[in-house]
Amino acid sequence: NAGVMQNPRHLVRRRGQEARLRCSPMKGHSHVYWYRQLPEEGLKFMVYLQKENIIDESGMPKERFSAEFPKEGPSILRIQQVVRGDSAAYFCASSLSPGANVLTFGAGSRLTVL
Amino acid sequence: DAKTTQPNSMESNEEEPVHLPCNHSTISGTDYIHWYRQLPSQGPEYVIHGLTSNVNNRMASLAIAEDRKSSTLILHRATLRDAAVYYCILNDQAGTALIFGKGTTLSVSS
Numbered sequence: 241n242a243g244v245m246q247n248p249r250h251l252v253r254r255r256g257q258e259a260r261l262r263c264s265p266m267k268g269h270s271h272v273y274w275y276r277q278l279p280e281e282g283l284k285f286m287v288y289l290q291k292e293n294i295i296d297e298s299g300m301p302k303e304r305f306s307a308e309f310p311k312e313g314p315s316i317l318r319i320q321q322v323v324r325g326d327s328a329a330y331f332c333a334s335s336l337s338p339g340a341n342v343l344t345f346g347a348g349s350r351l352t353v354l
Numbered sequence: 355d356a357k358t359t360q361p362n363s364m365e366s367n368e369e370e371p372v373h374l375p376c377n378h379s380t381i382s383g384t385d386y387i388h389w390y391r392q393l394p395s396q397g398p399e400y401v402i403h404g405l406t407s408n409v410n411n412r413m414a415s416l417a418i419a420e421d422r423k424s425s426t427l428i429l430h431r432a433t434l435r436d437a438a439v440y441y442c443i444l445n446d447q448a449g450t451a452l453i454f455g456k457g458t459t460l461s462v463s464s
Contacts, residue, residue: 273451273452275454282454283392284454288451333397343398344400345397345398347396
């Protein structure tokens with residue numbers, strides 16, 4: 241069992257470019273959560289998705305950020321027109337059942353915006 | 355969401371027990387108590403969770419007060435690898451995500 245796989249592990253983008261972060265949940269898990277951790281800060285919840293549905297996006301910035309979890313393939317967190325303030329570690333987690341029973345986290349994707 | 359209060363930091367010596375406290379005086383009857391930890395430069399890691407009774411697993415023990423307004427995560431013998439930020443989180447497991455606070459930064463000295 242490979243666990244939660246995130247890629248890329250490190251991503252460098254220039255201001256104005258797009259960043260796409262991918263997350264493959266653990267086998268059999270259909271619930272995915274994205275969190276952001278700014279340097280020297282705590283984890284902030286962004287969005288909770290189930291296959292093909294967004295369940296809770298209360299932590300997503302209103303503009304430039306979007307997330308999806310298609311029927312086939314990984315979950316994608318997309319950041320359009322990145323700014324320096326988007327530089328952070330983005331963590332994905334998955335769970336077997338709804339309601340964040342036990343979350344398994346990936347190693348994270350570290351985005352640096354130049 | 356019900357809130358938790360944890361000390362900002364704690365220190366321990368290697369091979370000694372560590373008791374990490376968490377206060378949650380506004381906990382509701384359906385809230386589970388979850389503990390996660392985050393080692394430096396890594397993703398968070400599940401430690402343990404419980405509802406009313408004390409819980410034990412290979413990593414730690416969770417002692418829950420009778421009135422459920424506080425709990426304690428117990429690491430029986432701290433190792434250098436246990437140095438991490440420990441998060442105490444309440445969740446009613448009704449379809450909502452875990453909300454992380456600032457946690458307790460545990461330092462372990464040899």
